Amino acid sequence: MNGTEQPVVVFEHVCKRYGNGTLGLNDVTFSVYPGEFIAVIGPSGAGKSTLLRSINKLHNVTEGRILIGGEDISKAKGSHLRTLRRKIGMIFQNYNLVYRLSVLQNVLHGRLGYMGSLQGMIGRYREEDKEKAVELLKEIDMGDFLNTRAADLSGGQKQRVGIARAFMQEPQILLCDEPIASLDPSSAKIIMDMIYSMASRRRIACLVNLHQIDVAKAYATRVIGLRKGRIVFDGPPGDMGDDVIQAIYGVSADELAIKERNL
Numbered sequence: 526m527n528g529t530e531q532p533v534v535v536f537e538h539v540c541k542r543y544g545n546g547t548l549g550l551n552d553v554t555f556s557v558y559p560g561e562f563i564a565v566i567g568p569s570g571a572g573k574s575t576l577l578r579s580i581n582k583l584h585n586v587t588e589g590r591i592l593i594g595g596e597d598i599s600k601a602k603g604s605h606l607r608t609l610r611r612k613i614g615m616i617f618q619n620y621n622l623v624y625r626l627s628v629l630q631n632v633l634h635g636r637l638g639y640m641g642s643l644q645g646m647i648g649r650y651r652e653e654d655k656e657k658a659v660e661l662l663k664e665i666d667m668g669d670f671l672n673t674r675a676a677d678l679s680g681g682q683k684q685r686v687g688i689a690r691a692f693m694q695e696p697q698i699l700l701c702d703e704p705i706a707s708l709d710p711s712s713a714k715i716i717m718d719m720i721y722s723m724a725s726r727r728r729i730a731c732l733v734n735l736h737q738i739d740v741a742k743a744y745a746t747r748v749i750g751l752r753k754g755r756i757v758f759d760g761p762p763g764d765m766g767d768d769v770i771q772a773i774y775g776v777s778a779d780e781l782a783i784k785e786r787n788l
């Protein structure tokens with residue numbers, strides 16, 4: 526971040542109330558700058574997914590504004606919404622691949638937001654898109670799996686394809702919703718390393734929902750701690766003392782470690 530750079534995402538006093546009355550986000554205000562790697566942490570139900578889903582308007586917020594590159598996505602519709610969504614890549618806990626399709630075809634899906642609907646339906650991709658997809662797959666060590674069906678991959682390999690698809694979109698913001706929650710520890714490390722290095726090399730801003738504080742501390746340039754829909758901490762991981770853990774989770778770091786061990 527530097528003094529002249531414009532934020533890629535701005536939240537201004539955002540509230541999200543669900544139909545049943547639950548307040549998922551409560552007066553949330555923050556800005557995200559290019560190159561930041563932000564871990565969003567908090568106990569179950571704190572609003573982490575609600576926050577991520579608000580950014581690309583997977584649901585409407587009830588109050589406040591969300592600006593993407595200076596434009597209000599809360600009000601955007603139709604082709605304007607589609608254009609704004611191109612800037613926002615997503616990586617999911619459950620990969621969201623099309624399992625009957627090949628690895629290469631899944632990665633090419635990252636270009637769909639740039640194509641007409643007919644072009645997309647018949648899968649008519651430009652040669653340069655295919656070359657870019659192959660390059661990305663090589664970058665994540667999946668160059669030998671181009672024609673493998675996505676169904677036939679391990680969990681870690683599926684997530685790598687999810688990563689390549691997200692970068693294929695050339696986003697300015699990458700939203701990762703618990704990207705390692707379904708993976709064993711060694712695959713989780715590989716995936717976090719890949720997301721971190723690929724995003725920082727391209728200066729793409731990342732928001733990553735995480736359950737593990739140690740992972741947040743290891744990778745994040747900044748941590749946002751949510752509790753009951755409110756931001757209760759926003760700062761560098763080095764500032765996360767026991768008081769901060771208590772404010773986010775309502776228990777001490779020791780108690781939290783015991784709870785996690787018993788899960």
Ligand SMILES: Nc1ncnc2c1ncn2[C@@H]1O[C@H](COP(=O)(O)OP(=O)(O)OP(=O)(O)O)[C@@H](O)[C@H]1O
Nearest residue numbers: 543545547548549568569570571572573574575576
């Ligand atoms: N579709 C919905 N309808 C009603 N309430 C919802 C809905 N989705 C989420 N909520 C509620 O909003 C609050 C925030 O939920 P959210 O899923 O954002 O939390 P989270 O921090 O991502 O939790 P977890 O770590 O368990 O995934 C919770 O009280 C949840 O029950």
